[in-house]
Amino acid sequence: MTRKNEVTVVQQENPTSLARTEQERDYMRPAADVYESLEAYVLMIDMPGAGKESISVTMDRSALVVKGSVEPLHEEKASLLVGEIRTTGYYRVFNLGDDIDGNTVDARYELGVLTVKLFKKEEVRPREISINSYSGKE
C-alpha cells in the first residue's frame, strides 16, 4: 500500500471525547465490515466522498472514534433532480475490547473505504501447538 493512503491514528490515554459539534450532529453512521483474524481486528468503514484530509481516527483504551466530512457535491446553482446521497459527513464510535494492543494500529483510506487494523496484544494471540504423536517405536 502506498504511503499517501495512510491515515494517522491519534492515540490517547484519556478517554476520547465523544462530543459532537453542531455540524457533526448531522453526520451519518457509516456502514462497516469487521473481521477478526488470529493477530488483529480489521474494520472496513464505507466513507465515500470523504476527503482524506478530513478523516480523523482517535482512540483510547476502550473506544475508537472515526470522523470524516464530505465537501458539498454540487454547485450552488445546480438543481437537484435526484437526491439520494444526503451525506455531509460520517461519525461512528467502535467499542474496543481489552485485548487490543493500542501501540500497533494501521489505518488507510482508499476507494472511499477507511480500513483500520487493530493488532491484538501478544499474549492473547492464539499459538499453534504442534502435537507429537508417538505411535510406538520410530
Next chain:
Amino acid sequence: MVLRVQRFPVVGFPSPHLFDFERGIGELFNDILDGDFMPTLREYPAVDVAEQENELVILAELPGVRKEDLAISFHEGLLTFGGERKPAVLPEKATWLRNETSGGKFTRTLRLPFEVKPDEITAELKNGVLRVVLPKAEVVRPREIRVK
C-alpha cells in the same frame, strides 16, 4: 417542415427529500440498537442527478469499487453503469464479526431528462464516488434572444 422538440420524460425521479425520512428512522434505530436494524429501501448504488446550466452531473456512491471493475455506457438517452464490488479476501482462520456494507454486482440505469452530447461525456471515480458529467446538447442549452 415539422419541428419536433424531443425531450425525454423524467421517469423514476422521486422527490430528492423522500429519502430523508426513511434514513432518519433507520438511523434512529441503528443508534439505539447499535446495528443495522432497518436495511435501506433505496436502490443501490445511491445516486444524485443535478442539472447545471450547461451540463447534467450524475454522482453515484461506489465505495470499494475499483475503476477496472466499473463500466459505463450511454445509449438512446439511457445512462447505464454497472460493475462489481469485490469482497474483501479474509486471511486464513479469520471470521466476520460484522457485515453491513453493500457489495457484489450492481447495475443501474438512468433515463436522462434531456439530450446530451454523447461524445463529450466524462467520468471520474474518486474517493468512492463516481462523477459523470454530460454536457447538454446545443438544442437544450439556454439561449438569450436579443430584441431588435
